[in-house]
């Protein structure tokens with residue numbers, strides 16, 4: 573179990589140091605901004621949705637390791653997904669970081685399972701879910717800033 577935990581921490585640290593898809597997307601057709609006042613995390617999520625599928629996803633912002641790794645892993649996982657699949661993933665992710673441990677994390681979450689340990693730190697759950705709340709707003713093209721409070 574300790575090895576697994578270390579591996580997960582390594583994934584989070586790696587995505588924090590070298591965030592994937594960390595760039596403004598000038599031709600995005602969906603975007604939204606999110607803010608987690610509890611920790612000071614800020615994120616803007618950009619999506620390019622074509623024929624109901626997410627062909628590209630990126631983000632910008634500044635935040636703690638958990639919020640940055642979550643946005644990095646999320647944008648990586650979104651590419652090629654339909655909007656419905658993205659919302660399903662959001663629900664599974666939310667369940668994983670807030671729900672009971674029984675049954676474990678859904679296999680479909682892949683690398684995102686690195687963030688499963690967050691549920692043991694309730695004050696960090698909002699860091700982990702910020703990018704996802706912002707994703708939801710982006711898909712709906714809600715332009716009011718999302719806040720976790």
Ligand code: ZN
Pocket residue numbers: 608611612613635636637638639698699
């Ligand atoms: Zn944070």
